[in-house]
Amino acid sequence: MAIELNKQDRQQAIASIERWCRENLDEPVGNVTAAGLLGFFLDEIAPSVYNQAVADVQERLQARVAELDFEVHEAEFGYWKKYDKPRKSRP
Template identity: 65%
Template sequence: MAIELNKDARREAIASIERYFREYMEEPIGNIAAGGLLGFFLEEIGPAIYNQAVADVQARLQARVMELDIEIHEEEFQYWRKLERGGKGRR
């Protein structure tokens, strides 16, 4: 699965790369080179970040699924217990 950025995000990412090079590197980078560098990072490193994000979401969802029993559990065979505690029941 190719990792793609929408047009606006891609434009902002390229501008950010250009700014980074202006402020921290000895040589500035042009728009085309910054786009190429972004493409390289998306193809080479993007999948590792994406896969980690998927693993994080899976872990979080699994934790939530494990909590379902606690959140929505109903005790079974409660009719007589409720009746013995003075609850409503058929008589």
């Protein structure tokens, strides 16, 4: 599954890469180079981040599912328990 960005997010990511390069490298990079770097990051690195995010969500969901029994459990056959009282013994 390819990880893609919508047009607006892609433009913002490219601008962010250009700014980072301008502020941290000796030579700034242009729009085409920044877009190439973004493509590389999305193809090479993003799947690892995505897969870790999916694993984290699965772990959280499994924990929540395990808690469901405690949250929604109803005692069975409890009607008579409300009315049964310990009987006092007669003297």
